[in-house]
Amino acid sequence: MTTHSEASAENNIPRESSRLLDNEPSSTSYAAVENGGQEEEQRSGEQRSSKARRITIIVLAVVLSTTVLATAWFASHYSSLRKRSYRPYGILNNGTHDFRQTLIMISLDGTVNDYLDRGITPNLDAIAADGVRAQYMNPSFPSVTFPNHWSLVTGLYPETHGIVGNVFYDPVLNQTFNYKSAAGSWSPKWWGGEPIWVTSELQNVTSAVIMWPGCSTSFNGVRPTYEVPFDDVTNSDKKMDQVLQWLDLPLEDRPQIINAYIQTVDQHGHKYGPYDNLTLNALHSVDGSLGRLLDGLKKRHLSDIVHIMVVSDHGMSESSNDKLIYYDDILDETALGNIWKSEGWPLLGIRPYPGREDAVDDIYQQLYEHSLLPGAKYEVFRRENMPPKYHFSHTQRVPPVVAIPFEGWNFVTHKQFNDPTKVYQPRGVHGYDNFARQSRAIFVAKGPFFDWDLGRGQRLKPFVNVEVYNVLSRILGLQPAENNGTLAGFLQSLD
Numbered sequence: 001m002t003t004h005s006e007a008s009a010e011n012n013i014p015r016e017s018s019r020l021l022d023n024e025p026s027s028t029s030y031a032a033v034e035n036g037g038q039e040e041e042q043r044s045g046e047q048r049s050s051k052a053r054r055i056t057i058i059v060l061a062v063v064l065s066t067t068v069l070a071t072a073w074f075a076s077h078y079s080s081l082r083k084r085s086y087r088p089y090g091i092l093n094n095g096t097h098d099f100r101q102t103l104i105m106i107s108l109d110g111t112v113n114d115y116l117d118r119g120i121t122p123n124l125d126a127i128a129a130d131g132v133r134a135q136y137m138n139p140s141f142p143s144v145t146f147p148n149h150w151s152l153v154t155g156l157y158p159e160t161h162g163i164v165g166n167v168f169y170d171p172v173l174n175q176t177f178n179y180k181s182a183a184g185s186w187s188p189k190w191w192g193g194e195p196i197w198v199t200s201e202l203q204n205v206t207s208a209v210i211m212w213p214g215c216s217t218s219f220n221g222v223r224p225t226y227e228v229p230f231d232d233v234t235n236s237d238k239k240m241d242q243v244l245q246w247l248d249l250p251l252e253d254r255p256q257i258i259n260a261y262i263q264t265v266d267q268h269g270h271k272y273g274p275y276d277n278l279t280l281n282a283l284h285s286v287d288g289s290l291g292r293l294l295d296g297l298k299k300r301h302l303s304d305i306v307h308i309m310v311v312s313d314h315g316m317s318e319s320s321n322d323k324l325i326y327y328d329d330i331l332d333e334t335a336l337g338n339i340w341k342s343e344g345w346p347l348l349g350i351r352p353y354p355g356r357e358d359a360v361d362d363i364y365q366q367l368y369e370h371s372l373l374p375g376a377k378y379e380v381f382r383r384e385n386m387p388p389k390y391h392f393s394h395t396q397r398v399p400p401v402v403a404i405p406f407e408g409w410n411f412v413t414h415k416q417f418n419d420p421t422k423v424y425q426p427r428g429v430h431g432y433d434n435f436a437r438q439s440r441a442i443f444v445a446k447g448p449f450f451d452w453d454l455g456r457g458q459r460l461k462p463f464v465n466v467e468v469y470n471v472l473s474r475i476l477g478l479q480p481a482e483n484n485g486t487l488a489g490f491l492q493s494l495d
């Protein structure tokens with residue numbers, strides 16, 4: 001769609017250029033040379049002087065005409081650059097209303113990247129065809145919901161923003177964060193970093209959030225202008241309708257960034273397994289809600305004006321009775337008796353009882369020696385020796401010993417699961433190595449920024465989700481807060 005402001009940019013500058021070209025010295029300057037020469041001859045009659053003046057004037061005329069031509073060339077060149085550039089502060093128009101750059105960011109919790117290759121997501125396919133799709137996006141470690149939703153909107157690794165799990169203990173506060181305890185978990189003391197809606201509000205850009213994990217906390221008192229707090233009842237169609245209602249607000253009230261969270265796919269993946277038909281049907285249904293949003297944008301003539309970005313926080317692996325690690329068979333009675341807290345499921349993050357910190361060495365050593373045996377299905381690290389790729393060391397919220405099962409494997413005790421006639425639940429699990437294949441998340445986006453930066457239909461190189469915050473900031477023309485992104489908001493195409 002051509003917008004009013006773009007149209008004026010296109011029409012005005014070439015018109016100005018052609019006026020400049022019409023005013024070339026062909027009429028004015030040559031006449032000046034002729035007139036000037038005649039007057040000079042009549043006044044002095046001196047042939048040589050007249051010739052010298054004539055040459056001077058011709059030189060001046062040539063310089064003038066060159067300048068005019070150069071100016072015209074620069075003007076026209078500048079206008080073509082301007083047409084090709086992305087203007088985060090530009091005003092677009094859908095034919096009836098002005099729009100500032102606007103972005104709808106939607107998270108489909110637990111959507112595995114390879115779901116997009118199954119032909120059951122026509123609307124996600126349509127967004128990718130009109131925009132870009134990452135080959136895959138790596139979550140941050142650990143690949144669970146709260147840490148990754150916060151990394152997506154702050155650009156920080158969990159060890160930096162502090163939400164290191166869905167449930168974790170902070171030995172400094174001597175308190176436990178639990179995402180299910182709304183009252184306790186919204187306290188700002190847990191949440192580091194600056195989410196994109198706070199970056200926006202601090203720079204006078206209106207924001208709106210639907211149920212995004214962390215949205216009900218405040219940052220020095222700053223909150224999104226519009227907020228729908230979490231509930232487990234509102235379906236994805238209703239969430240998309242809310243998004244469209246916000247777009248119908250007058251310019252001055254309308255949010256420029258909307259973050260919406262949809263948990264349906266994750267819930268089905270856990271319950272039935274990531275590739276069960278019930279889970280894939282749930283995905284197809286959620287994709288239908290995206291279609292509802294796309295239709296709503298089309299009706300409003302906003303398809304080429306409003307940005308859409310659809311992401312997931314992590315993938316999902318299939319669990320089974322054949323993939324259980326009985327850690328009470330690995331640790332002896334003394335070591336087991338020293339364990340105070342076991343955190344970070346499916347990780348086995350171990351804290352010994354207060355006053356028994358010395359037990360860490362023994363617990364670690366027993367787990368480590370077992371991990372070297374053939375057929376062992378996990379790796380184990382002390383907090384201070386976590387591999388750098390995990391960015392999971394620099395906070396005491398990480399337990400002193402962390403065992404990471406291979407994807408699809410689960411730590412249990414015989415007390416927790418000892419009946420082989422039962423099926424291990426949940427059927428789908430995530431939280432493993434963030435670079436493992438099944439952990440991969442989706443990234444699909446379209447809009448004027450991607451048209452300009454990458455072009456339509458591009459596949460992007462894989463990237464870690466801490467890059468997304470800078471992309472959001474670029475789209476909206478915001479000064480980003482300090483973050484762990486490395487690409488400055490410019491994702492890279494595979495070509």
Ligand SMILES: [Zn+2]
Pocket residue numbers: 109110144145146266313314
């Ligand atoms: Zn999740």
